[in-house]
Every structure is written in structure tokens, then in C-alpha cells.
Amino acid sequence: MARKPWYRKKRYVIPILLVVLAVVAIGPWPADNTPYAEAGYFAETAARIVPPSSASGQLRAGYAEIDITPPIGHQLAGFNSRDPFESDSLLSRCFVRALTLSVGEVEVTILAVDLLLVNDPVARAVLEKSGLKAGDVFFTATHTHGGPGQWGGHPIEEIIIGDFDAAYADRLAADIAAAVTASRKELVPVEVGLATADAPDGQVNRIDPGRDTFNQLSALLFRRADAPDAPPLAALVSYGAHATVSGHRSNAISADYPGGLVDRLRETTGTEHVMFAAGTVGDASPQRPEAATPEESAVKLGERLADELVEPIASAGFQPNVTLANDYLAVNLPEVRVPVTADLRLSPVSTRWIGPERSHLHVLRVGPALLIGFPGDYAGQLGIRLAGELAGSGVTAIPTSFNGDYLGYLVSNRDFYDAPKYETRVMNFYGPWLGPYLNDLAGRMARETLQ
Structure with missing residues (x-):
């Protein structure tokens, strides 16, 4: 009797099928690695860019703030x-x-929340509850x-943010929406100014310590x-260092x-309202100052940064009449890609759900x-590039992260290829070109906006 071909023998077929299934799944x-400029998602999105409302x-301006401090025992987010x-x-x-700003028919509210980030479900709930x-x-x-x-229901969010609590997420969105609504009720005429300082001593490049960071410390006044x-009635401060000084061993x-910065800047400049x-x-x-505890080190860094803004704020010029322009763009994304x-x-069969x-x-x-x-976590190497393109304008x-959605770490293509790190592998969901793509669109x- 003729012998069966090897591929019809169960001892070969089953292991081969398992390998194939493993590779597929x-x-x-x-x-x-096709550059974004050659991709359809870029062309479709770029075609939607039009002059903004201006x-x-x-x-x-109008301002409001609401305390969202959770009770002790509530789970913390971030580590x-x-x-x-x-x-x-x-x-x-x-x-x-x-902080709500208005000129003519253009009105927009700037939100600064003491949260790890604001994800899409929370942002959508805030808009719905605000009627915006x-x-x-x-x-x-x-x-x-x-x-x-405990406000993020995505499986990856629960690893970092804690067990999802739908009722708490709804209450949080309601509190944020209440602040938005309150800030829009009574607007007063204001003048606007800008204070900046170069603050390299407050941070270090976490991907490559030998490279620069975007060192701009700014306060919109x-x-x-x-x-x-x-x-000043209000100040919006922005800086790049991760708010991780207290560390993962702290459960406070x-x-x-940013909390130390806000308190110190109010004290030293008399600014009524400070946002970060x-x-x-x-x-x-962050560069962690020496202190008795990590928590004290966090406060100390915030105070040090606030002190660097005192003189620039005192000498800032103000404009009585300004341009307010608001531009929001829906962006097509590349396919979800979790790099090995x-x-x-x-x-993609098993990772499409991620983003x-x-x-x-x-x-x-x-x-x-x-x-x-x-x-997402927008990188300074991209910020340096973008600021350079806009120099002379x-x-x-002032680039900011966490705009009401989260796509992971947004890094340069150079860092993606040259630095296989947490930021470029574990928390990178779209490959080497997402950061440069978003930078180009921005x-x-x-x-x-400047036309």
C-alpha cells in the first residue's frame, strides 16, 4: 500500500495548522513603512483643511473651576x-x-483638568452635557x-487608570461640563499677553537623554x-515635563x-486664576529636585518653574484687540499597528480593536x-520641528497634549526607528509616521489660521 504524503499525516498537519493560526492571529x-505623504489617509484629511472660524x-473672557478631588480609597491613574x-x-x-474666550461670533472654552488625560468618551460626554x-x-x-x-473603559486604559466605574465617569464628565457651562455665563473684556521662559533644567529627554527637549515654559495671560x-485675571501655563515626580510608590x-506651580504663581504674581x-x-x-519625599519634590519643581515665570509675567506686554481663530479638524488615521x-x-486580526x-x-x-x-503624548522633537516651521510668523x-482623544505616544520617525523603547513600541499604536503626519497637518x- 502506498504511503501517505507527509502533509496528510496528522502529526504534521496539526502543528502546521497551529503555527499558521498563531501567525494569522x-x-x-x-x-x-510607506511614508504618510504617499498614503490615502493623508490626502483625504489634508483636503479637508479650510480657513478657520476667525x-x-x-x-x-470668563472663568470657572470645580473641585474634582476623589475620596481617599478611590483608585489613581497613571502607573x-x-x-x-x-x-x-x-x-x-x-x-x-x-476659561472661555470670545471675540465676535467666535467663542471657545479652554479646559485644563487635573487628570492623566481626557479620553474620547469623557470628551464626548462633556460636550453632550454642555450642549456644545x-x-x-x-x-x-x-x-x-x-x-x-476609574473613568476609562478601554482594556488598555484599565491597566493604567484602574477599574472602570461607569457611574464615576458620568459624574466626572458632569463636573467638567458644569465648569464649561459656568465659564460661559459672565464674560468680561480682557487684554491678552504672553510670557515665556527657557526652562531646560526642569526636564530631560526620556527616550534619549543626550537629546534636547522642547524647553519652552509659557504663560498665556x-x-x-x-x-x-x-x-492678571487668568494665566494658562504649559510645560513639557511628565507630571510623574511623586512616582509610582506614592498613593497620595x-x-x-502642576499643583505646586499653580499655587506658587498665584502667590507670587497675584494672578487670580492659574491653569496648567x-x-x-x-x-x-521631570528633573526631580532634592527633597525629603517624592511628594515634596513634586511641589518644589512646580514652585521652581513658577518662579521662572515671575519676571516674564511682570514685563509682558498686553494687546487690547486680538484675533481669535478656532480650527478643528477630523483626521483619518493609518491602520492600527502594534510594532514588534x-x-x-x-x-491586525488581534490588534485592530486597540485604536x-x-x-x-x-x-x-x-x-x-x-x-x-x-x-496623545506629543513629543518635544516634533514640537521643536513644528515651532521651527512657524518661526517668524x-x-x-504652544503645543499641548491630550486634546480629548488618546492615540498613545506621538514620536518622531527617527525615534521610532532608532530607539526601541516603551514610548516607541509598547505605547506606539500606529507606527513611525503618525507623529510626523499629525505634525504636518497641524x-x-x-x-x-495665520492668514
């Missing part, structure tokens, strides 16, 4: 290595702060790793038009160094400043 698969004249996740003490309270549409709110977060968790000699509820927005955190870790190496990826197919960018011109909101670029939007 898990990988690795070859990765497509008006020039007297700026009016998957924190064990347990539950808070055990209170170092500093957490707030949502809302996408683009009416410019979302930012302080990126504190000591703030409340607002003072009452009828009280030009008074201290904390706004981390995380900047180019994607490749910036620079050229290999996990199977969305669409996100957005938000560009907001406020007089001398251009706020540029990105959906007459405005200062630059195009910025130039339209």
Missing part, C-alpha cells in the same frame, strides 16, 4: 506598577478649570499621575481691560508639580499665541 506580520477685536491602585492620603486637591459641539472646547490635561482614575494695573491624591496644560510630554521626564520591531508588527480609525487636531489662535492640541506655538492648519 498573533504575528509577526511585515509592517508597511474674528478680531475686543476679547472677552500600572502602582500596587495597590487605591489612594491612601491627600497631598493636593484636583480641579477642572475652564466638537471644536467648541479645547481640551487639555495636566497629566498628573496622582489624579483620579489675561487681564481685565478696565484694570490694566491689576495682576496629587496634582503633582501638559505640553510636549512624549519625550520629557521597526519592520514587524503584531497581527480608532479617526481622531482630530485642534488649533486655537489667541492673539500672540497658537495653541495646538494633539491626541509673529505668534508663539502646520498646515496653523498657516491657515
